[in-house]
Amino acid sequence: MKTSLTRLFPWAVVVIVGVWMVSPVFRPQPEALALIGGLPVLDQGRSKPLDTVARNTLLAVSKKQTFVDQDGKRQPAIVWLLDHMSGSERATKHKIVRIEHQGVLDLLGLKEEGGSFRYSLDEVLKNRDALLQAIRSAEKKEQAHQALYDRKVLELARRLQTLQHLRQAATPALIPPVVQGGSWQSLSQAVAAEREGKPASPELDVWRKVINAWLKADQAALLEAAHTLSAGRVAMDPGLASHANWERLFHKSDVFYQAMLGYLLAFLLVAFGWLGWAEPLNKAATRLAVFTLVIHTVALVARMTLHGRPPVTNLYSSAIFVGWGAVVAALILERIFKSGIGTATGSAVGAASLLVAHHLAGDGDTMEMMRAVLDTNFWLATHVTTITIGYSANFLAGFLAAVFVVRGVLTPSLDHATLKNINRMIYGTLAFATLFSFVGTVLGGIWADQSWGRFWGWDPKENGALLIVLWDAMALHARWGGMVRARGLAIIALLGNVVTAWSWFGVNMLGVGLHSYGFTDGAARALGLFVLGNLLLVALASVPTRYWRSGGGPRRPATPAA
Amino acid sequence: MSSVAATSTAGGRAAPSLPDRIKKLVSPLASMRITVVTLILGAFLVFAGTIAQIETGIWSVVSIYFHSFFVWIPFDIFLPRGTHVAASIPFPGGWTIGGVLLINLIAAFIVRLQWRRDRIGLLISHLGIITMLCGEIVTGVYADEGHMSIDEGSWSGHTEDIRHAELVFVDRSGADKDVNIVVPEHLIKKPGVIANALLPAVVDVQRFMVHSRLELDPQRLQNQSADAHRAVERPDVGGTSGEGVNMPSMYAKLHDPKTGKSLGVFLFSTWAKRPTPITIAGKRYDVALRFRRKHRSFQLHLVDFTFKRYPGTDIPASYSSKVRLVDKANQVDREVLIWMNHPLRYAGETFYQASFRPDERGTVLQVVRNPGWLIPYVSCGLVTFGLLLHFMLSLTRFLRRRSA
Incomplete structure (x- = not known):
């Protein structure tokens, strides 16, 4: 009985968690909402389903892609968008504006309630005059002199403006061109055109029906109008219509978030394995990690296909790709060494980087259009991808080092064989990291030479990449020269985490440079905590080995194998 | 220090051969400790040279930190903006670190790296690094943009160097050619008198602003001056200000070189859309402060x-x-x-x-003119190929050992 449990357990875990992981795609939704949400519209320079517009706007305003209505029921973004666009009286009562800054809350006369920090438009605009005054005074200041409060006020102003544009139907462009070669129109543009006697799109009337049906909660009329719109789009451009619908399903699946939970669970399974029942838990963890990686890969490919781009185009997608690369490398290590360490670190890096991606998605559209200089698939595919794999490898080495230190200092489990194995893994990963960071950096130089005639310009992002290369080269030479052994290499790899994180994110926070692509205050804090955590681990590693719970382990030299 | 082998034979009689003697002489320079220390110093320099760009423009940072032998790194750059500590850290500059690395590498080539099959990848990649460092020297010395x-x-037959300004007197009286008389930036940067036989006027520089802004001067507006602007000095462009380029302005008093009579105090600025027409001894000149031109x-x-x-x-x-x-x-x-x-x-x-x-x-x-533009391509190819070869060889060796 026991043996069959040990045998069945890993598979049971994979099946149960696997089904749960892909379940969001199959979650039922009213047909009318699915049809309307899947309509391709034009927003911020690209065609996307209306559902994506709803999600991105809600995400930007409330930091969540769903909201809780007055009855306390969680609803999808498209419901909010229809409420908001139709001018329903519910719209101004939905608690969707997230405000965290105490100063701004005081300004608006709002209290922190329930810890969600989300307020309705009615509440936010209660003190309209005070808000307007604060916005004006913040706008007058030069950027360098703006306090955090001013920036938060302006941020709120921008969000309210987005909401207002939606409310006035000025965005998005919902109605396809009436004539060949014409441009997409927003509802307000279409109404204006109609008033001027220009040829009106037949869609305008259908949208009126949608809005009326929505306001009256007339499900039958809504469904009929939705069918008309949907059929019209398919007739106009079947490719565009199906692309938009795939994108809707992709977002509905929430796949990267699910994968993050998958990796987290895999990590927890290995961690429990350290307490006992190691083999079945390890097996379950590794299989779950492999399954999650498959999902992660499918999602990555789906994203690339939908966007028509190589995997890394912005900070968000770099986080997804860093996680992917690290998990692949870690599972290869797991296959070679079979000790659970590969699975543990791989799923930890995977979960962590997908968590980072989840938070980065708050900036808005994650499949945004590319600025002219970045608009080249060749360099995005080569330079950006290689350098991101370099990040993955560095993080993997750093996390392996963390496992090394924690297990060595705090547990008695780091015996000589394990020590040697982890040391080899760190070294191998660092070698791999050096290669990819170097090649990636160089390809970046070649791109720069091609596009603005300067192979190397000492631009912050370039420096960040160079810093990683120098650090990795230093690590390898320190080991080859016998200057560090297992513990020293672990410390270098932990500091490598800091160097890599700084180059990946810190550089963007400086607000300098040609290719800095993102900044948020919250990110700065997260980066600070990550750096601090690694420094603590370095301090832990610096505890003399006689106090390590694994005792004499690290004192024995690891053979430097070049 | 695994294979720094420069030992004489066991008998001790035979004098060491010449290559051995060279090796012995060079071996301290080939130390891998030097490599590691230099790489750490280099990493720190790159870090400092990056955060320094928050306050200082990228060009100044490159010349102070990277294209220099020695640098005093102000402590301020590591602190939150607004805090000031009057202290600096003396530090080797980019040329020094690169130079030491280069010498170290060449020495290692002579002493340590051997033409063995399992070392060939490392050898090739280090050769690549040597060419890369040389390439950066060529670029640093010869490149121009x-x-x-x-x-x-419209037409253009000249480039402008937005990092330098020049004061120009243009004589348009020629039938088919304009004559440009140029005073380079280093002469006008400091207050003082510039007199030269070629110059149509004696220039008495009162003030030169590296970066400036023009604004309307109410007083001059009231006096109905031809140009109602005045220049206000701005801090040197830093990386984050978003202004991008330093826009110099200058105030200068011009004198007639023959009579010594003052022609007045003039404001010349790179902001100005048109040159200032000035008549000197009956002849008209268009005078302007502009970015340095190269025809x-x-x-x-x-x-x-x-x-x-x-x-x-x-x-x-x-x-x-x-x-x-x-x-x-x-x-x-x-x-x-x-x-x-x-x-x-x-x-x-x-x-x-x-x-x-x-x-x-x-x-x-x-x-851009860069005679060394091809070097990075070659060197990078070498390093990449070398590293790939080396790691592949090590990996297969490792895996074979494990499975054996």
Whole structure:
């Protein structure tokens, strides 16, 4: 009985968690909402389903892609968008504006309630005059002199403006061109055109029906109008219509978030394995990690296909790709060494980087259009991808080092064989990291030479990449020269985490440079905590080995194998 | 220090051969400790040179930190903005660190790296690093870049170096040629009198501002002066200010060189759209402070500039310049399209689509001459190939050992 449990357990875990992981795609939704949400519209320079517009706007305003209505029921973004666009009286009562800054809350006369920090438009605009005054005074200041409060006020102003544009139907462009070669129109543009006697799109009337049906909660009329719109789009451009619908399903699946939970669970399974029942838990963890990686890969490919781009185009997608690369490398290590360490670190890096991606998605559209200089698939595919794999490898080495230190200092489990194995893994990963960071950096130089005639310009992002290369080269030479052994290499790899994180994110926070692509205050804090955590681990590693719970382990030299 | 082998034979009689003696002499320089320490120092320098860019412009940072032998790194850059500590750390500059690394590498080549099959990858990649460091020296010494901005429908035969200004007196009285009399920036940067037989006037520099802004001067406005502007000094452009380029201005008193009579105090600024006409001894000169110009033997004519944005956004989707290249001496007259990632290479120079005029009706090309532009390609190829070879060999060896 026991043996069959040990045998069945890993598979049971994979099946149960696997089904749960892909379940969001199959979650039922009213047909009318699915049809309307899947309509391709034009927003911020690209065609996307209306559902994506709803999600991105809600995400930007409330930091969540769903909201809780007055009855306390969680609803999808498209419901909010229809409420908001139709001018329903519910719209101004939905608690969707997230405000965290105490100063701004005081300004608006709002209290922190329930810890969600989300307020309705009615509440936010209660003190309209005070808000307007604060916005004006913040706008007058030069950027360098703006306090955090001013920036938060302006941020709120921008969000309210987005909401207002939606409310006035000025965005998005919902109605396809009436004539060949014409441009997409927003509802307000279409109404204006109609008033001027220009040829009106037949869609305008259908949208009126949608809005009326929505306001009256007339499900039958809504469904009929939705069918008309949907059929019209398919007739106009079947490719565009199906692309938009795939994108809707992709977002509905929430796949990267699910994968993050998958990796987290895999990590927890290995961690429990350290307490006992190691083999079945390890097996379950590794299989779950492999399954999650498959999902992660499918999602990555789906994203690339939908966007028509190589995997890394912005900070968000770099986080997804860093996680992917690290998990692949870690599972290869797991296959070679079979000790659970590969699975543990791989799923930890995977979960962590997908968590980072989840938070980065708050900036808005994650499949945004590319600025002219970045608009080249060749360099995005080569330079950006290689350098991101370099990040993955560095993080993997750093996390392996963390496992090394924690297990060595705090547990008695780091015996000589394990020590040697982890040391080899760190070294191998660092070698791999050096290669990819170097090649990636160089390809970046070649791109720069091609596009603005300067192979190397000492631009912050370039420096960040160079810093990683120098650090990795230093690590390898320190080991080859016998200057560090297992513990020293672990410390270098932990500091490598800091160097890599700084180059990946810190550089963007400086607000300098040609290719800095993102900044948020919250990110700065997260980066600070990550750096601090690694420094603590370095301090832990610096505890003399006689106090390590694994005792004499690290004192024995690891053979430097070049 | 695994294989620093320069030992004499066991008998001790035979004198060490010449290569051995060289090896012995060089071996301290080949120490891998030097490599590691230099790499750490290099990493720190790069870090400092990056965060320094928050306050200081990238060009100054490059010349202070990277293209230098020695640098005092101010402590301030590591602290939150606004805090000031009057202390600096003395630190080796980019040339020093690069130089030490280069010597260390060459020494290691002589002493340590052997032509063994399992070392060949390392050997090739280190050779690549040596060429790369040499390439950076070539670039640092010989590379030159400027900007060429052309409005639609007009011609240009010169580039501007936006890092330097010059004061120019243009005599347009010639029948077919204008005469430009130029005072370079290093002469006008400090207050003082500049007198030269070539100059139509004696220039008494009162004040030079590296970066400035023009604003209306109510007093001059009231006096109905020809130019109602005054210049206000601005801090040197830092990386984050978003202003990008230093826009110098200067105040100078001009004297008639013969009579010594003052012609008045003038404001010259790179902001000014037109030069200031000044009559000296009955002759008219157009005087201006402008970015340093370099003239070419050929001319470019901007036929058409296209600029596209993504619909409904401010994000530039693409921009391109259709130019006509005319080089009379070499009988060249052709049309070329320059766009992102597709530069024009001509006469040893490369013209890149860099930016556009504020009104979007003209182009800004970046013009670069870099005789060493090919070196990085070669060296990077070497390093990449070498590393790949080495790690592949080590990995297969490791896996074979494990499975054995």
